[in-house]
Amino acid sequence: xxxLLENTTLVxxxxxxxxFLIFYGIDHFIMAMQGLPLNFDxxxxx
Amino acid sequence: xxxxxxxxxxxxxxxxxxxxxxEAIAADIATHNSEVSEIAAESSTETTLIPAPxxxxxxxxxxxxxxxxxxxxxxxxxxFFAAFVLAVPIFVLVIEFIGxxxxxxxxxxxxxxxxxxxxxxxxxxxxxxxxxxxxxxxxYPQFMxxxxxVFNAQTLVYAGLFFAESALLxxxxxxxxxxxxxxxxxxHLTIGLLLNAVGTTLLVVANSWSTFMMAPSGVxxxxxVTGSIWAIMKGPLWNxxxxxxxxxxxxFGGAVVGAYAxxxxxxAKTAVEKxxxxxxxxxxxxxxxxxxLPLPFAGYWLMAExxxxxxxxxxxxxxxxxxxxxxxxxxLIGTILLSANYYLxxxxxxxxxxxxxxxxxKYIALVLILGFLIWVTPHTxxxxxxxxxxxxxxxHHTLGPLGLMPAKNIAVNLMLIFTFLSFQLYRRSDKxxxxxxxxxxxxxxxxIYVVAIVNIIFAGVYYGYFTNTxxxxxxxxxxxxxxxxVIVSGVVIDTLMFKNxxxxxxxxxxxxxxxxxxxxxxxxxxxxxxxxxxxxxxxVRTHWHVYTVMKDNSPENYIPAIGYAGNMITxxxxxxxxxxxxxxxxxxLSNTKQVPEVNNASNC
Numbered sequence: 001x002x003x004l005l006e007n008t009t010l011v012x013x014x015x016x017x018x019x020f021l022i023f024y025g026i027d028h029f030i031m032a033m034q035g036l037p038l039n040f041d042x043x044x045x046x
Numbered sequence: 047x048x049x050x051x052x053x054x055x056x057x058x059x060x061x062x063x064x065x066x067x068x069e070a071i072a073a074d075i076a077t078h079n080s081e082v083s084e085i086a087a088e089s090s091t092e093t094t095l096i097p098a099p100x101x102x103x104x105x106x107x108x109x110x111x112x113x114x115x116x117x118x119x120x121x122x123x124x125x126f127f128a129a130f131v132l133a134v135p136i137f138v139l140v141i142e143f144i145g146x147x148x149x150x151x152x153x154x155x156x157x158x159x160x161x162x163x164x165x166x167x168x169x170x171x172x173x174x175x176x177x178x179x180x181x182x183x184x185x186y187p188q189f190m191x192x193x194x195x196v197f198n199a200q201t202l203v204y205a206g207l208f209f210a211e212s213a214l215l216x217x218x219x220x221x222x223x224x225x226x227x228x229x230x231x232x233x234h235l236t237i238g239l240l241l242n243a244v245g246t247t248l249l250v251v252a253n254s255w256s257t258f259m260m261a262p263s264g265v266x267x268x269x270x271v272t273g274s275i276w277a278i279m280k281g282p283l284w285n286x287x288x289x290x291x292x293x294x295x296x297x298f299g300g301a302v303v304g305a306y307a308x309x310x311x312x313x314a315k316t317a318v319e320k321x322x323x324x325x326x327x328x329x330x331x332x333x334x335x336x337x338x339l340p341l342p343f344a345g346y347w348l349m350a351e352x353x354x355x356x357x358x359x360x361x362x363x364x365x366x367x368x369x370x371x372x373x374x375x376x377x378l379i380g381t382i383l384l385s386a387n388y389y390l391x392x393x394x395x396x397x398x399x400x401x402x403x404x405x406x407x408k409y410i411a412l413v414l415i416l417g418f419l420i421w422v423t424p425h426t427x428x429x430x431x432x433x434x435x436x437x438x439x440x441x442h443h444t445l446g447p448l449g450l451m452p453a454k455n456i457a458v459n460l461m462l463i464f465t466f467l468s469f470q471l472y473r474r475s476d477k478x479x480x481x482x483x484x485x486x487x488x489x490x491x492x493x494i495y496v497v498a499i500v501n502i503i504f505a506g507v508y509y510g511y512f513t514n515t516x517x518x519x520x521x522x523x524x525x526x527x528x529x530x531x532v533i534v535s536g537v538v539i540d541t542l543m544f545k546n547x548x549x550x551x552x553x554x555x556x557x558x559x560x561x562x563x564x565x566x567x568x569x570x571x572x573x574x575x576x577x578x579x580x581x582x583x584x585x586v587r588t589h590w591h592v593y594t595v596m597k598d599n600s601p602e603n604y605i606p607a608i609g610y611a612g613n614m615i616t617x618x619x620x621x622x623x624x625x626x627x628x629x630x631x632x633x634x635l636s637n638t639k640q641v642p643e644v645n646n647a648s649n650c
Contacts, residue, residue, distance in 0.1 A: 008485065015489035019497045026531075027501065027524050036520040042508075044517050 098192050098269025098596035105188050106600045113185035114602040115614060120178040122577055122618040123625075126298075127171035128252075129291070129576070132245045133299030134164035135218070136292075137333045139238040146231050154226065156326055160303050161219050162636070166629045168215060172208075186600075189591045196265065197255065200275050207248050214241040249295070250288050254279040257287050260587055261355045262595050269595035282355045286348035293344050296337035298576060301568040304330030306630050308565035311555075313634075320555035327565050328393060334568060335386050335469060339462055339533060342379075343526050345579075352586065359593070362605075363586045370608060371582050373424055376454075378575040380418035383465050385567040387414060390468045392561030399550040400475035406467070413464045417457035425449030452510020455522050459502045459529045466533050467495070473540060478548040487543050494535050498528040573622055577615040585611075 031038050037045040099105075106113065138157045145153025183190050194201060218237050225234035263281035264273030271278070307327035314320045353360035362368060391407050394400035423445055427433075434440055447453060481487070502525045509521035587593050589603040597603075606614070 006485075011486050012489045012493070015486065015493040016497070019490065019493040023497050023501050023528065023531075026527060027505075030523050030527055031517075031520055034520045034523065036517055042504075044509075044513050 095270045095272075096195070098265075098592065099188050100597065101188050101599045103599055103601065107185060107187070109185065112602065113600065114606075116181055117178070117185060118614050119618055119621070120174060120181055122580060122615075123622055124171065124174035124178050125580065126573060126576065126618070126622045127167050127174060127625075128249075129295040130299050130302055131164050131168045131171050132249055133295035134160055134167075134303065135215070135238060135241050135245060136296055137300065138164075139235065139242055141329070142238060143235060146235065152322075152325070156322075156329065158222050159326070161222070163303055163306050163629060163633050164299075165215075165219055166632045167626075168212075170625060170629070186591075189596070192269070192592070192596060193255065196258070196269075196271055196278060198275065200251065200254075200279075204248065204251050207244055207251065211241065211244045211248060214244060246292065249291060250284075251279075253287050253291060254281070254284055256583075257281045257283040259590075259592050260352075260359070260583070262592050265595060267595070269592065283348065283351055286344070286351045290341070290344040290348050293337050293341045294576065297334045297341060298569070298572045300330050300332075300334030300337060301565075301572045302626060304334060304565045305569045305626070306330075306633070308562035309630050310634070311562050312559060317555055322554075324396075324555045324557055327389075327562065331386060331389050331565065331568070332469075334572075335465065338382065338386075339466065340530070342458055342462065343530070346522070346526065356593070359586045362588060363582055367605060367608065368582050368585060370424070371578060371611075373422055374578060375575065376418070376421035378571045378578065380414075380421060380461075381571040382568060382575070383461050384414060384418070385564040385571065387411070387465055387468045389561055389564040389568075390472045392557055392564070394472055394475050395558070396554060396556050397476035397550060397552045399478065400472075403471040403475060406471060410464045410468055414461055417461040417464075420448050420453050420457040421461075423448040423453075447511065450510070451522075452506045452518060455510070455525055456503055456506035459525045460499065462529050463495070463499065463502075463532050466536060470536050470540065476550045476552045477544055478550065479543050480546050480548060481543055484543060487539055491536065491539050494532055498532045501525075501528045569626070570619070570623065573619045574615065577618050581611050581615060 027042070028038050039045050138160045141153050141157040141160070145151065145157065214237055218234070218241050221234060221237070225231060225237075258278060258281055261281045261283045262269070262278075264271065264275075264278030266272045304327050307323045307330055311320060311323035311327060314323055349360065349364070352363060364372065387410065391404075394404065425446070426440070426449070427442075429437065429440065441449070479487075505521040505524045505528075509517045585605045587598075588605060589598050590596065591598045
């Protein structure tokens, strides 16, 4: 784990993937909460 | 009729009293109770079902001057000062607590000095409040009579709260040094907490009057009271306005005390004084910006509730004559953000480690300027036929889309994110982070910025221009949440990363005089902005004193023209700023001591 954290490329890649997934989930959640569901590719489901 | 029934009741009671039979007494009491209940019910029905008065032109006193203009100026000035004196104790309490927790007298002294400024403003607030009340009763007697009937005893509660506020304020300020250390400090902090509780209650009570006029509740369609005072107060716009005003007041209060610090900095004679007021100015700017960052979201909530309550009212605000004022609003908010950022960039010169981040300033400035330009781009232009022909239509084919809300939402959110970036860079300037996970933490912070920015642009462009209206409106929440994630995660990540960080030397007082002018620009723009948006909020009622319930039949029952409104707003702003300069002077005067004259005779 410690060696993984020292690899700059992996750290940056990991941070971006994690953040992207969090925002993706939040976007779906926020729109669904308003009764505006999204498809997998973020297009409106209605 | 009632008096006759009461007399009959009295006679019945007397007769019953004379009667020795217990059954007869019980029967009489029952009869009495039921009749009293009937009277009470009748009386209550009569009171609650009195409709709002339908006023004629002759019901308004003609004093030979514009009644609305007088009320406008007085109400605006009262609001400015009230906002200031209610906001200052909020952040003063926080600063005092920080000083107490970290045993740092500098915080305590600064908090005390902030309070000193607000003390003079407090009496001016009361003076304007009293004058406003007299003017309202004089110029709009029927309207005030109706408001008194609706809010009834709540107005006395307000007066009672005002007494409590005054008492707590004086104890808090004058008892500062008497309760400075140990357990006594806890007592002082508790008084400060009570002061803020009472102050905030005063604010929300007064807000209920404004929101009742915009979106009445607890009354029927003709304005007769049908609900309790709580039903009247908790109208649909009450809480959005409460939140908006609390945040705006803190931002405004921070900006005004920041100007005081700048004034003292520029007139300081010694390096120690300069250092103190530089730090005070920085703290004030920090408070103003921290409260300002979530303010657009509170404003968004308020506008959404206005639309939900009455689409017509929402369209009047944002789609009609008043829409142009949102362009002026953009200019003022742009001024606030540019000034605040400029102050932060200038302040970076205090810290030795700031060279690591200065290269980013030009990019932040570029985003702020682009965002500002998009925000001020109007959708509809006032064009001559030849201009329309040259343009090829009523909208510019390239710049036209920038006049729509999706573009403005992108601009505003990016401006807020980049302002936070300036703030974060400033905080990092004097630190060398030592935690083992610094690389991962920084990578995560960069990723959050990049993904949030992409998300905001994607949501604005895709849902704003290529999907239907509901998705367009709904996606703005995605944008707001993205901005809030950046701000909250930035604060959390930095707090964790600053643990055991090495602090590089910072020299307070080592800023340019020019940076202090940014601190003057902030309260000027804030004051103007508050007056401008207050005019919009009040004007959406159009020709109603109380929307849909009580018509305004005065000679000035129309939305004033923008030019006239601009003059009124400017007069109120200039008057406030002049009085504030007077307050600063008074605050400085209390520190001035005359040197006793040397007695020549005794010297000889």
